[in-house]
């Protein structure tokens with residue numbers, strides 16, 4: 702929550718009130734109702750810094766101004782798309798570990 706506040710996702714304050722926690726509870730309930738899972742990925746998981754293709758760490762991506770990841774493995778990906786794929790893969794790893 703604190704990190705979302707600091708990284709300027711919307712209003713910041715909204716992520717600290719009960720609304721977000723309640724949203725997660727309801728989401729979890731609704732998903733389990735449909736035999737689906739809510740998997741929470743560690744908020745410190747450096748999803749924007751890992752090349753989703755080869756796994757190389759790109760420390761320069763800590764700079765939020767850099768919107769495109771260009772990697773030695775010839776991957777060129779938008780920052781957010783690369784992060785989304787890493788989060789998906791991270792979630793799948795958690796899910797298959799606990800299954």
Ligand SMILES: [Zn+2]
Pocket residue numbers: 752753754755756757772773774775776
């Ligand atoms: Zn790469």
